[in-house]
Amino acid sequence: MRKVEAIIFDMDGVLIDSERRSFECFQEVFKEYNYKMDEKFYLRLIGRNVKSIKVIMEEEYGTDFPFDTIYKKKANLAGEITDRDGVIIKPGVHEILDYLNKENYKIAVATSTRRERALQLLEQAKIKDKVNYIICGDQVENSKPDPEIFLKAAKGLDVNPEKCIVIEDSDAGITAAHAAKMIGIHVPDMKFLDDDTKELAFKICNNLIDVKNYLKETKEN
Numbered sequence: 001m002r003k004v005e006a007i008i009f010d011m012d013g014v015l016i017d018s019e020r021r022s023f024e025c026f027q028e029v030f031k032e033y034n035y036k037m038d039e040k041f042y043l044r045l046i047g048r049n050v051k052s053i054k055v056i057m058e059e060e061y062g063t064d065f066p067f068d069t070i071y072k073k074k075a076n077l078a079g080e081i082t083d084r085d086g087v088i089i090k091p092g093v094h095e096i097l098d099y100l101n102k103e104n105y106k107i108a109v110a111t112s113t114r115r116e117r118a119l120q121l122l123e124q125a126k127i128k129d130k131v132n133y134i135i136c137g138d139q140v141e142n143s144k145p146d147p148e149i150f151l152k153a154a155k156g157l158d159v160n161p162e163k164c165i166v167i168e169d170s171d172a173g174i175t176a177a178h179a180a181k182m183i184g185i186h187v188p189d190m191k192f193l194d195d196d197t198k199e200l201a202f203k204i205c206n207n208l209i210d211v212k213n214y215l216k217e218t219k220e221n
Helices: 019-032 039-043 050-061 067-085 093-102 115-124 148-157 171-179 208-220
Strands: 006-009 106-111 133-136 164-168 183-186
Touching: 006 148, 019 039, 019 067, 050 067, 067 115, 093 106, 093 208, 106 115, 106 148, 115 133, 133 148, 148 164, 148 171, 164 171, 164 208, 171 183
Parallel strands: 006 106, 006 164, 106 133, 164 183
Antiparallel strands: none
16 A cells, blocks of 8 residues: 555544434434435435535435425434434544554544534544544535545645545545545445445455554554
């Protein structure tokens, strides 16, 4: 593997265990409006920003689908549950972040979540102060699988894209990392990569501890 100077993390499903909660909240709100969402459809939304999710939902449910109302209710419900029950972090989050800081890697979070909410979640998870740069879905024009968010993260860190590793759980994220000419490592959350996307991933790890151990081995060899 080529020399790496920076690690860019997706947030939802990689640092924070939020995708299942989001899916359940969508289902709850959908019921109020007599719509249904199954897991297969929800998986298409993972890794995408609000603008992109709206396009996908209107294609699926029609242009009269009350997206703005439903999405706002979903976000409020998820926020209430998180504020009540706390943020669930993924296994190995603080171990890998502490290791990366100790080894002087630059660290970014590149999430499709809007900035205000992302900063709240990262603060609650005690992650915010351990990273150097944060870029969010409402700070880019194009959603993953477009590479824009990762390229802006690299620029924010002042690191060449080819010297960045991206840690992602979604097909959209791994595709975006590949398009940015970055090293994409997949850590599965709610789904494994599609066969086509799997070919774009440099490596697949079971969890963040495995990623940390791999980086450690690579650095030592």
